[in-house]
Amino acid sequence: MLSEEYSRFIESWGSLGVFWGINRSMARIHAFLMLSEQPVDLDTISDTLNISRGNASMSLKELRSWGAIQRVHASGDRRDFYIVEQDAWRMLFKIAKGRKEREFNPALYALRDLMSEADTEQQAQVNARLTQMEEILSTVHAVMNKALESEKSSKRMFDILKNFV
Amino acid sequence: MLSEEYSRFIESWGSLGVFWGINRSMARIHAFLMLSEQPVDLDTISDTLNISRGNASMSLKELRSWGAIQRVHASGDRRDFYIVEQDAWRMLFKIAKGRKEREFNPALYALRDLMSEADTEQQAQVNARLTQMEEILSTVHAVMNKALESEKSSKRMFDILKNFV
DNA sequence: ATTATGTTTCAATTATTCCTGAAAGGATTG
DNA sequence: CAATCCTTTCAGGAATAATTGAAACATAAT
Structure with a gap:
């Protein structure tokens, strides 16, 4: 049985997960x-969290594929056991990377194509808007790429932001 | 009728919207x-995008509540017309702010409560993990607060990142 | 006041996502 | 190699979210 604080954390972590797009x-x-x-x-997982075995199994599989958790074995025990990846960064980045590629990049590319294809008499205001938007997205794109490039790079960025705050 | 590039941009903007949690x-x-x-x-909106009037009306209402668009009137015309907010920043921030408060903050607070309530014999590894996670989330929290504090502040942060990249 | 025009609301439908549980699959033990 | 124990898969069901369309509402013109 979980303490109240444990439960609360688990549930709000669940909501945060939804924010990241994981279920x-x-x-x-x-x-x-x-x-x-x-x-x-x-x-233990399925009993404690009231999740079916099927769901738990699938979820563990996916968490594993993201490097968020690891499967380990206890000698003399047939069951699989699971532990979290020790480095909290890793999971966050894996997830961010996937979503960026699936959802962010296409929008940026479509925007760029639109701007390059657009006939020259494209109206001024629209052009200005698209240009501004493209600048923002390009910078975000570059920042994310840099952040997702290596652990070192991301930590440096993190520190810069830390200092700014 | 929309050109192909227009359509593509609109559709991928739709996907990006889903990423932000708007439909x-x-x-x-x-x-x-x-x-x-x-x-x-x-x-025009409902015809061009194949969206029912009802949906269009609700969506416009919500976009308006986020300051993403404005309603304007043409003299001698009974209809309402809509234009985008000129500043692309504003919408992005409004949305980010809302989601942060609804989903991010609770997780951080729950984590902090958990850490403060935890009995002192809390196991070492768990503690280390939670501490690391709390540090990350706290920094993210601070960064987001700063970014969402004022337009000026966010632009400064944006420039810093731009230079880093 | 009535009609015409445009907007909003919301119950019902449709689509999507998530979860379950039973069956099949693997691996280890006696 | 049969029995046992555990895991995985996946079709069906449940829950959520998005969308429609028709009715109610609002406002301006006649």
Whole structure:
């Protein structure tokens, strides 16, 4: 049984997960594993969080594919156990990277194509707007690429922002 | 009828909208208005984008509540017309602000509560993990607050990042 | 006051996403 | 190699979210 604080954290981690575009179950499982000193098996997860085994299994699989968690084995035990990836950064970046490519990039590329294809008598205001938008998105694009390029690079960016604040 | 480039931009803007947590219709309408030199009325929107009037009306209302678009009137015309907010920043920030408060903040607060309530014999590894996560989220929190504090502040941050890249 | 024109609301429908549970699949043990 | 234990898959069901369309509402013109 989980304490109230544990539950609350797990649930709000779930909501934050939705913000990142991962579903609630996955995020809750991830939160639970963050709070577990010992490796945890599938049954414990599904019982504690009230998630079906099927769902838990799929969620664990996907979390694993993102490098968010690892599967480990206890000797003399047939079950699989799971632990979180020790480095919290890694997961955040993996997720961010995927979403950026799937959703951000296409919009930027479409915008650029639009601007290059546009006939020259494109109306002035529209042009100005698109130009401004393109500038913003391009910078965001560059920043994200840099941030997602290497752990070192991202940490440096993080520090710069930290100092700015 | 829209050109192919226009359509493509509108559709991918729709996907990007989903990334931000606004629904496809709203994002498409917003894109369409960005591409219109002239103020546009509800019928044109609903016909051009194949969106029902009801949906268009609701979407326009919500876009307006976010300051993403404005309603204007043409003299001698009964209809309402819509134009995009001239400053692209404003909308992005409004949206970011809302989502941050609804989804990010609760997770951070829950994490902090968890850490303060935790019994002292909390296990070392878990503690280390939570501490690391709290540091990251706190910094993100501070950065976002700063960015959302004022237009000037956000532009400064934007420039800093631009230079870093 | 009535009609004509345009907008908004909202219950019902449709689409999408998420989750379940049972069956199939693997691996280990006796 | 059969039995046991655990995991994975996936079709169907449940829950959510988005969208429609028709009715109610509002306003201006006649």
